[in-house]
Structure formats: structure tokens, C-alpha cells
Amino acid sequence: MTQPIAQALSARLRDMILAGEFRGGQHLREVQLAQMFGASRTPVRLALAASEKDGLLEYSPNRGYVVRPFETKDIASAFEMRALIEGLAARKAAERGLSAEALGRIAAAIDQVDALLSTEAALDDAAREAWRTHNAVFHRAIIAGADNRFIAPTLETVQRIPSVYPPILASYDPALLRKYNDHHRGIRDCIAGRQGVRAEYLMREHVFLAGEEICASLSPARAHGIAPDALS
Amino acid sequence: MTQPIAQALSARLRDMILAGEFRGGQHLREVQLAQMFGASRTPVRLALAASEKDGLLEYSPNRGYVVRPFETKDIASAFEMRALIEGLAARKAAERGLSAEALGRIAAAIDQVDALLSTEAALDDAAREAWRTHNAVFHRAIIAGADNRFIAPTLETVQRIPSVYPPILASYDPALLRKYNDHHRGIRDCIAGRQGVRAEYLMREHVFLAGEEICASLSPARAHGIAPDALS
DNA sequence: CGCCCGAATTTTGCATGCAACTGTCGAACT
DNA sequence: AGTTCGACAGTTGCATGCAAAATTCGGGCG
Structure with a gap:
């Protein structure tokens, strides 16, 4: 073994x-x-x-x-942290400058999401999986570009929350995903143009909106702490 | 046992x-x-x-x-994170409002630091220890007041860095400590007055300046990774 | 009827032993 | 001579056993 x-x-x-x-x-x-x-x-x-x-x-x-029990409030707290820290990552990435290769990968991810969303139809499972991949490529490239060893582990901690993890959107509403992709494009352009402060605030707003969306989507039937008991 | x-x-x-x-x-x-x-x-x-x-x-x-080896860069990274997160804590504390009791404890800590610094003389060991206590009271009260379960553990992680920890200032220059205490007073007033954004930026600047000071104080003889070997 | 105290049970904390893996060194083979 | 294979030493990974602490439960007392 x-x-x-x-x-x-x-x-x-x-x-x-x-x-x-x-x-x-x-x-x-x-x-x-x-x-x-x-x-x-x-x-x-x-x-x-x-x-x-x-x-x-x-x-x-x-x-x-x-x-440890989790409350709805904790989800908001997590997104507060995430918005702040991913904003920092975006600013640092812009200030330090990303390699052409990294910027290219980001742009490719954005373009592929565009392709996914070119039809009006709702996304099937494969398309959702693809979206998650491209979304992760975008965020991870910026986090890696920030060159701050504390950012990635902190973000992971903050995203590991019962009933929100894994990071799966409830709706996958094409209109929403289009909006997010517009955010991504704006952030990418700011980073490419070395506009750190703009990148920071766009990223912060992007994450904040995503957080609001998620909180809204699960506010109806939210009730953690009374989940099924896997043992006994 | x-x-x-x-x-x-x-x-x-x-x-x-x-x-x-x-x-x-x-x-x-x-x-x-x-x-x-x-x-x-x-x-x-x-x-x-x-x-x-x-x-x-x-x-x-x-x-x-x-x-894991640590570099000077990592200290700057840590203070970037700390400034951002303690800034968030200050803003949340201001927005939520602190209890009169908490505000009182903060004010008392500030006043006691004033008392410590009332003479021009350099601080002896006992006075330094007292300063660290009052400083911790100030920061901890605000962190607790933010009501975000992710803030405190993240700050602790980010402050645990070889050769910077424990958080002891090298100089304890009275002029510097007076400046920090002025920062503290300003932050307290903003929180008491529910001015969240000002509190956030003042705290961020406060931590940032402290980080610069620390980096400067240890930049001369900095050389981690070649520390004495405690084993073999 | 409620409270408190004490033995039995359960659960955690740690030391030890053995199996599996890694790294190294030396000899044989190409 | 260089490379590769194999045995040996050293280290990590895990299961088990035992001691200490906590929890539970029953009985006696107020």
C-alpha cells in the first residue's frame, strides 16, 4: 500500500x-x-x-x-474576503504585468466562453463543465500573476464553505454568464493595459456581484445545520 | 499525561x-x-x-x-494582505457599529499608549511589552468587531512569517509610536462616527506604513534561508 | 422530585511495531 | 568509463495497544 x-x-x-x-x-x-x-x-x-x-x-x-455550523452570513463574509483578495490579485497582476502567454490564455478562455454562449439555448452539462473550466483558467491565471504566496491558499480557504462548494452556479443563466464574461474581458484589458486600480475595482465588483447572485439563488431554501446525518 | x-x-x-x-x-x-x-x-x-x-x-x-524558504518579497506580500484585510475589518466595524464598551476599551488602549509616550525617553522593556499589549487590544477589538469569521485566522496566517514574528518592532522609536497612536485615534474616531470608508483607508495606510517600517528595519541584514541549523 | 456523586463505558492521546517506500552505494554488465 | 541493476540503510505510513480523560448512567442523599 x-x-x-x-x-x-x-x-x-x-x-x-x-x-x-x-x-x-x-x-x-x-x-x-x-x-x-x-x-x-x-x-x-x-x-x-x-x-x-x-x-x-x-x-x-x-x-x-x-x-462548525455555517450561516448565510458566512457566505457573505467569504465573498467579501474573496472580492478584496481577488481584487488585490488583479491589481498586482496589472502592476507587475502578465506574460504575453498568460494574457493569451486568458483571452482564449474568454473567447471560448463567448463561443459557448453564442446560442441562446440553455447550457447542457458538458457546456457547464466547460464554462467552469474556462472560468477557473481566467481566475487562476490572475491569481498566479499576482506573485503573492498568501493569495491562493487564502482564496481556497475562503471558498471552501458547506453548501456553496463546489463552486457551481445554480442557474447558468446565459444572460448572467454573458455579463460575467464581459467583466472578464474588461479585467483582462485593464491588466493588459497595466491599469492596476481599474483592474482591482472591476474584479472586486465582479466577485461581489457573483456573490450576491449566489446568495440570492440559495436564500430561499437556505438552512444549514439541519443537513442529513451521514452517520449513526 | x-x-x-x-x-x-x-x-x-x-x-x-x-x-x-x-x-x-x-x-x-x-x-x-x-x-x-x-x-x-x-x-x-x-x-x-x-x-x-x-x-x-x-x-x-x-x-x-x-x-519553505521565505524571501523579503514575502514580507511585503504579507503586509499587502494584512493592510487590505485589516482595512476591511475597520470598515465592517464602522458599518456595523461597535459597542460602547468596545469603543471604550479601544480609547483606553490609545490613552495608555499616550501615557507611555508622555516622556521623551526611549522605552524600556516593560514599556515595550505594555505597548505591544495596548497595540494588540486596539487591533483585536476592531477585528472582533468586523464579525467575519475568516478575518482573524487569515490575519494570523499572514503574520506568521519567519524573522518577522513575533510582531516586535525593532526600533520602538517614540516618534514613530506617537505617529501610530495618532493613526489609531483617527481610526477609532472614524469607527465611532460610523465612517466606514475612511476607517478602511486609514487602517490600510496604517498597516502599510508599519510594513514599510519593518521592511526597512530589517533590509540591512536580511538573509533568510541561511539561518543556523538547529539540528545535526 | 431533583441534585450530586461514583463506577462502568466510551473516546481521545500517545507510543510502539511493522510494512512500504525512498535514496544511496557498490558491483556487474554493456 | 559510463550506465544500470540490486541490496542495504534510513525514513515515512499506518495499525494496534494501552493509558488518561471524558461521558454516561445508576444509586443514594437531601
């Missing part, structure tokens, strides 16, 4: 928490998770510690880990 | 890394650390994983952990 194992447990546990498979406040018992995963307590323990560091669990010495 | 133990190891290991007791790139061996700490490999393993999550170590499966 012993491939990248128990790493896998961390990912599985994290995804289960993010999928809302545990109630907020629920006590996660090591043996229970261990036999659920078919492993011993040792790797489970590591996985629990990792999720605690991610802010998903709360730890008390000699008492173990409980699931 | 079994108090909050092995938690202690995480803290000790972290502080050793932050104190620069390992070379950048150095491979940290579990048994070596274990006998150094007088413990077994199990808690050491948890401590290593924790420091990796903090961004201080790099992990490769089946190969263990190596110390």
Missing part, C-alpha cells in the same frame, strides 16, 4: 463536510469515521486535524472534533 | 520555524524532532502537518516535510 493515502481521507472528509453530510455541531468520532473509511484511526486523526485547520471543524482537547 | 499535549508540540515547532532555527529547504525528520521534543513520532507528525497547513512547510508523500 502507501501511495498518497490518508491524504485521500483528508479530501474525502473535507468533501463530505462541504457536501453538508454532517449536522452543524455534530461530534465526529474517530472510530466511526475509521470504519466508514475502512482505515485505522491514525489517518482519520490526520484528516480531522486538517479539516480543523481549514476552519471546518472545531477542536477541543480530549474531546475531539465537532462540525 | 494527556493534557493539551502535542498541541504544545505544534506550537513549539511553529515557533522554532518562525524563529528561523531551520534552514530554508531543510528536511525535517520525524525521529529527530521526536527525540528533540522527548515525544514519540505520533504527535510530531501532527505538528508537522499543522505547520504545513500554516504554509511553513512543504509536504511530499513518502518523503516528508521540508522548510
Whole structure:
């Protein structure tokens, strides 16, 4: 055995928490998770510690880990942080300047989204998957271009929130995605033109609007902390 | 045994890394650390994983952990993040409004720093310690008042940087500290007056200036990655 | 009827042992 | 001589076992 194992447990546990498979406040018992995963307590323990560091669990010495509850407010808080930090990334990318190759990849991603949206029809699953890929290329290229080692991990933490993760839009409304792609194009042009402040504020606004959209889309049936109990 | 133990190891290991007791790139061996700490490999393993999550170590499966090197650039990056996020905290605190009690504690901390600085003399160790306490009260009150669960942990991560941590100013120049206290007073007044945007920008500038000061104070003899080797 | 105290059970914390993987060194082969 | 293969040492990965702490539950007392 012993491939990248128990790493896998961390990912599985994290995804289960993010999928809302545990109630907020629920006590996660090591043996229970261990036999659920078919492993011993040792790797489970590591996985629990990792999720605690991610802010998903709360730890008390000699008492173990409980699931931290999330509220709607926390989603707004996360998008506040994300808007600010991705804005910083855009500004830094503009100030430092991106390589022609990076700018090209960004432009290509934008163009491919345009192609996806050329028809009026709603997007099928494959198209949604493609959109997510292109969207990720755009954001990641800018984050990488900021050359700040703290940005990427912070953004990941802030985006790992139960019932919002994975980052899937509910609607995939073509009109909305067109608007987002316009944002992307504007941000790209600002970065290419080395207009850092404009890039920062456009990115901030872009993320902020996306956050509002997501909050709106799940505000009807929002109720975390009463998710199904995967154990017992 | 079994108090909050092995938690202690995480803290000790972290502080050793932050104190620069390992070379950048150095491979940290579990048994070596274990006998150094007088413990077994199990808690050491948890401590290593924790420091990796903090961004201080790099992990490769089946190969263990190596110390991530830090450069001067990373300190600037950290202060960029900190300025932005503490600015957000100040704005949110102003927008939400702080309790009279919290505002009072902030004002008291500012006044006590004034008292510390009432003479022209340089600060002795006790006075420096007192200044750090009052400074922490100020910043923490605002961070707590922002009511955003992501702010505090992110700020902590971003401030845990080898050779800058613990947050001790090199100079403690009274003129400088007076300037900082003026900043604090201005920020407090903005928050009390619910002027969120002003509070944000004042805080951002305050942190930015502090970062410049720190970078300047250690730019002469900067050279991380060639720190003394605590092992072997 | 409610509260408090104590033994049994459960759960966490850690040490140890063994299996698997990595890196190294040396010898044989091309 | 250079390269490759293989054995050995060293290190990490995980399961298990035992001790300590916490939780639970039952009985006695107020």
C-alpha cells in the first residue's frame, strides 16, 4: 500500500463536510469515521486535524472534533474576503504585468466562453463543465500573476464553505454568464493595459456581484445545520 | 499525561520555524524532532502537518516535510494582505457599529499608549511589552468587531512569517509610536462616527506604513534561508 | 422530585511495531 | 568509463495497544 493515502481521507472528509453530510455541531468520532473509511484511526486523526485547520471543524482537547455550523452570513463574509483578495490579485497582476502567454490564455478562455454562449439555448452539462473550466483558467491565471504566496491558499480557504462548494452556479443563466464574461474581458484589458486600480475595482465588483447572485439563488431554501446525518 | 499535549508540540515547532532555527529547504525528520521534543513520532507528525497547513512547510508523500524558504518579497506580500484585510475589518466595524464598551476599551488602549509616550525617553522593556499589549487590544477589538469569521485566522496566517514574528518592532522609536497612536485615534474616531470608508483607508495606510517600517528595519541584514541549523 | 456523586463505558492521546517506500552505494554488465 | 541493476540503510505510513480523560448512567442523599 502507501501511495498518497490518508491524504485521500483528508479530501474525502473535507468533501463530505462541504457536501453538508454532517449536522452543524455534530461530534465526529474517530472510530466511526475509521470504519466508514475502512482505515485505522491514525489517518482519520490526520484528516480531522486538517479539516480543523481549514476552519471546518472545531477542536477541543480530549474531546475531539465537532462540525462548525455555517450561516448565510458566512457566505457573505467569504465573498467579501474573496472580492478584496481577488481584487488585490488583479491589481498586482496589472502592476507587475502578465506574460504575453498568460494574457493569451486568458483571452482564449474568454473567447471560448463567448463561443459557448453564442446560442441562446440553455447550457447542457458538458457546456457547464466547460464554462467552469474556462472560468477557473481566467481566475487562476490572475491569481498566479499576482506573485503573492498568501493569495491562493487564502482564496481556497475562503471558498471552501458547506453548501456553496463546489463552486457551481445554480442557474447558468446565459444572460448572467454573458455579463460575467464581459467583466472578464474588461479585467483582462485593464491588466493588459497595466491599469492596476481599474483592474482591482472591476474584479472586486465582479466577485461581489457573483456573490450576491449566489446568495440570492440559495436564500430561499437556505438552512444549514439541519443537513442529513451521514452517520449513526 | 494527556493534557493539551502535542498541541504544545505544534506550537513549539511553529515557533522554532518562525524563529528561523531551520534552514530554508531543510528536511525535517520525524525521529529527530521526536527525540528533540522527548515525544514519540505520533504527535510530531501532527505538528508537522499543522505547520504545513500554516504554509511553513512543504509536504511530499513518502518523503516528508521540508522548510519553505521565505524571501523579503514575502514580507511585503504579507503586509499587502494584512493592510487590505485589516482595512476591511475597520470598515465592517464602522458599518456595523461597535459597542460602547468596545469603543471604550479601544480609547483606553490609545490613552495608555499616550501615557507611555508622555516622556521623551526611549522605552524600556516593560514599556515595550505594555505597548505591544495596548497595540494588540486596539487591533483585536476592531477585528472582533468586523464579525467575519475568516478575518482573524487569515490575519494570523499572514503574520506568521519567519524573522518577522513575533510582531516586535525593532526600533520602538517614540516618534514613530506617537505617529501610530495618532493613526489609531483617527481610526477609532472614524469607527465611532460610523465612517466606514475612511476607517478602511486609514487602517490600510496604517498597516502599510508599519510594513514599510519593518521592511526597512530589517533590509540591512536580511538573509533568510541561511539561518543556523538547529539540528545535526 | 431533583441534585450530586461514583463506577462502568466510551473516546481521545500517545507510543510502539511493522510494512512500504525512498535514496544511496557498490558491483556487474554493456 | 559510463550506465544500470540490486541490496542495504534510513525514513515515512499506518495499525494496534494501552493509558488518561471524558461521558454516561445508576444509586443514594437531601
